[in-house]
Amino acid sequence: MSAPTTEIDCRDLPCPRPIIELAKALPSVAVGDLLAVVARDPAARHDVPAWCRMRGQEYVGEERAADGAPRYVVRRLS
Amino acid sequence: MSSPREVYLDSASSTPLHPAARETLLAAVDRGYGDPRRLHAAGRDARLLLDNARAVVAECLDARPDEVGFTASGTEAVHRGLLGLTTATGRDGIVHGAVEHSSVLHAVAWRSSSAHASVAVDVTGRVDPADLAAAADRPGVGAVALQAANQEVGTLQPVDEVELPAGVPLLVDAAAAVGHVPLPRRWDALTASAHKWGGPAGVGVLVVRRGTRWTNPFPGDDGLDQLGGFPDVPAALAAAAALQAVLAEREEVAVRQFALVDRIRAAAAALPDTEVVGDPVARLPHLVTFSCLYVGGDEIVSALARRGFGVASGSACTASTLEPSHVLAAMGALTHGNVRVSLGRETTADQVEGFCAALTEEVHRIRAEAGL
CATH class of the missing domain: 3.40.640.10 (Type I PLP-dependent aspartate aminotransferase-like (Major domain))
Structure with a gap:
């Protein structure tokens, strides 16, 4: 997997702010590129894939940031 | 109370x-x-x-x-x-x-x-x-x-x-x-x-x-x-x-509730970026759940309560555990912005219309305030 071009830090943001930030950041990423959101909010694990499904983007998977926080990777498709 | x-x-x-x-x-x-x-x-x-x-x-x-x-x-x-x-x-x-x-x-x-x-x-x-x-x-x-x-x-x-x-x-x-x-x-x-x-x-x-x-x-x-x-x-x-x-009175009440819930399902489905979850037909007559992107479950429940409508939510922010609903998670549904509406035996069509109008306004207001 190539490195994401953009990462947004939503570690300390409560639900649904990580998803709001994800939606706001999407236009800054070129189609085909990756966008990662780092979020400790437990809802993000379910809501990043659900957002991708609803908004027609690709959910790539979950990783860990250097500090262990969950990092959810999305590919912009449109 | x-x-x-x-x-x-x-x-x-x-x-x-x-x-x-x-x-x-x-x-x-x-x-x-x-x-x-x-x-x-x-x-x-x-x-x-x-x-x-x-x-x-x-x-x-x-x-x-x-x-x-x-x-x-x-x-x-x-x-x-x-x-x-x-x-x-x-x-x-x-x-x-x-x-x-x-x-x-x-x-x-x-x-x-x-x-x-x-x-x-x-x-x-x-x-x-x-x-x-x-x-x-x-x-x-x-x-x-x-x-x-x-x-x-x-x-x-x-x-x-x-x-x-x-x-x-x-x-x-x-x-x-x-x-x-x-x-x-x-x-x-x-x-x-x-x-x-x-x-x-x-x-x-x-x-x-x-x-x-x-x-x-x-x-x-x-x-x-x-x-x-x-x-x-x-x-x-x-x-x-x-x-x-x-x-x-079950059959008579259920027929009425089923139609009223269909009205709420249609109003929720007409909202942008909103997902109505659960089987549309093989379902309880009085209950519907939907999730609105970019809306906090606690925000929408509180907003609807201010407008005079008491509803529940499966979103994490409304749960004592701060974990989202295991039901929504198991279905792969959006867990935030979740609203569960369940009608009573006396819920009227006017009340449902009032709810649908308040829901539409509050979801648009909350999203506008979030900058979306």
Whole structure:
């Protein structure tokens, strides 16, 4: 997997702010590129894939940031 | 306390007392104080009322009176029912649908077993009966739990299509379904909760079919007559009266509610970036759940409460655990911005129209404030 071009830090943001930030950041990423959101909010694990499904983007998977926080990777498709 | 002007749209959490229950409760409170095991007049009076309650509940649930026991709650009924089945089979493993009520999940966690299995659901929240049967056909499985209908999204489960291996009993948690839809017929134990159908809180029901092996998993004897100690006789009788009354009007109420819920489903589906979850047809008549992108569950519930509508949410921010609903998660549904609406028997079309208008305005306002 190539490195994401953009990462947004939503570690300390409560639900649904990580998803709001994800939606706001999407236009800054070129189609085909990756966008990662780092979020400790437990809802993000379910809501990043659900957002991708609803908004027609690709959910790539979950990783860990250097500090262990969950990092959810999305590919912009449109 | 909810405002007298609030339109209460959370009957799936708890319903107001049905008028029939209220009358019965007030009459029984004065007569039903005695110990039903005693042979004096007060005891015989209480025994008469308790037996009457059991007979009515049995008839309503298509069971025999001696198959019915009253518990302190629907949760206690599930715990005693499920753990009593595994205690009797001597196999601790429990197979269950992934979207069962938390009382089932807690009963499963009570005794560890490598044979426990949670069976996945499809996007509507429905369990595949073949998957459930396959999971049950493994060594160490002592019981299977499958709900009649889901408490959060309303999807009906295909209980009567489940073919379990011989010797593996099925417990059906009917708490969300009783009084709303015809119940499944294929079960060995069934549980329900009176405050969900218009009876008083503090009355759960556990039905164990004759011929089903069930052993009290908690201290006490194995009878269903006095599960968990001294029974609340007046409340049990009021619960029975409510059940009888609710079933008498069920079809008429359900037709009306089904159409009103379709109206809410359409209004929610018309909102941008909003997903209505659960089966649109094979569902409870009075309940609908949807999730709105970019909206906090607590925000939308509070906003609707300010507008005079009382609804529930499965979003994490509204839960004591701060974990999102395991039901929504298992379905792959959006967990934030979640709203569950459940109508009462008297909810009107005007109230539903008012709700739909308030919902649309509040979702747009919250999104605009978030900069979206």
